[in-house]
Amino acid sequence: xxxxxxxTAVVITSGKGGVGKTTTTANIGTGLAILGKSVVVVDSDxxxxxxxxxxxxxxxxxxxxxxxxxKNCRLKQGLxxxxxxxxxxxxxxxxxxxxxxxxxxxxxxxxxxxxxxxDYVIIDSPAGIEQGFQNSIAGADMxxxxxxxxxxxxxxxxxxxxxxxxxxxxxPRLVINRIRPEMVKRGDMMNIDDIIDIxxxxxxxxxxxxxxxxxxxxxGEPVVIEEKAMSGKAFRNITRRIIGEEVELLDLDSNDExxxxxxxxxxxxx
Amino acid sequence: MDLFKLFSKNQEKSKNVAKERLKLVLVxxxxxxxxxxxxxxxxxxxxxxSEYAEIDEEGLDIKLTRMKKxxxxxxxxxxxxxxxxxxxxxxxxK
Numbered sequence: 256x257x258x259x260x261x262x263t264a265v266v267i268t269s270g271k272g273g274v275g276k277t278t279t280t281a282n283i284g285t286g287l288a289i290l291g292k293s294v295v296v297v298d299s300d301x302x303x304x305x306x307x308x309x310x311x312x313x314x315x316x317x318x319x320x321x322x323x324x325x326k327n328c329r330l331k332q333g334l335x336x337x338x339x340x341x342x343x344x345x346x347x348x349x350x351x352x353x354x355x356x357x358x359x360x361x362x363x364x365x366x367x368x369x370x371x372x373x374d375y376v377i378i379d380s381p382a383g384i385e386q387g388f389q390n391s392i393a394g395a396d397m398x399x400x401x402x403x404x405x406x407x408x409x410x411x412x413x414x415x416x417x418x419x420x421x422x423x424x425x426x427p428r429l430v431i432n433r434i435r436p437e438m439v440k441r442g443d444m445m446n447i448d449d450i451i452d453i454x455x456x457x458x459x460x461x462x463x464x465x466x467x468x469x470x471x472x473x474x475g476e477p478v479v480i481e482e483k484a485m486s487g488k489a490f491r492n493i494t495r496r497i498i499g500e501e502v503e504l505l506d507l508d509s510n511d512e513x514x515x516x517x518x519x520x521x522x523x524x525x
Numbered sequence: 526m527d528l529f530k531l532f533s534k535n536q537e538k539s540k541n542v543a544k545e546r547l548k549l550v551l552v553x554x555x556x557x558x559x560x561x562x563x564x565x566x567x568x569x570x571x572x573x574x575s576e577y578a579e580i581d582e583e584g585l586d587i588k589l590t591r592m593k594k595x596x597x598x599x600x601x602x603x604x605x606x607x608x609x610x611x612x613x614x615x616x617x618x619k
Contacts, residue, residue: 442538
């Protein structure tokens, strides 16, 4: 780690639980590392640690975020290096303590210290809008909201957007996760335009509902590494947009193309 | 009910139902207004307008909705009041 960078802190949040915050954090973090950036992913969900298992690093944990904040260990001791990318690190949450173990001021200091060491500090927010959420946004420069095309998730996303704005975190960007193209086509699932129309924020990316995510999570390998997975491509596009590239929106319909065109594409390249 | 209506009802996409329900619920979420607050506004509006006109308090309708201002991209919350006037009090207009 070299000295005195000024990285960007990004909080991944949603309000509602189970929409894919942790998966998104792991994939964006890994995706940025693939692009050569130095990255730390921070699990701020104290008491419900999960980013470690999604990253496949659960066996390497010695210290956690509370140890770092309480200065039981040095910052660098608390960081776990990823098994694939050596510029990628994890700061795990504490599993046995509760959400009041870290205060917003401590979180702000921690994130500011991490920004000096890394290009990107990606913070996985807990579900809800209480103390843990307030902590997770304390040091963030920008916010990514994760939602799914469900009425409950979009409603909670709207609430979180309002709370972020009240805290001075303007212009959050939206990731719509678990889109099922065949249901959208049928008119049984809200489409991208419907959701953007309602939330009125910028779209960062869309991720299809994909079995590859379940499989890769089972193995502790973020799907962004999977060259062939549609969701992997979705996350690669998202990370490229984060570093400022213009990338066209993923065409989800290309997934159910005919076998013949698939073979043609295999033969002739895309 | 005529057949055409029946047919179009069946064709109603569930995502449109979701969107409409969501829009309505967000109006209240965003405004963060309690029913009591709305009642207070209603009382004050009746009081003020009554100085100038006789109004039909039964027909009075005040609600929160969302509308787009011209040139604006994102819609804003709006308080819409529908106040039926029975009779204008002449003396006050002179």
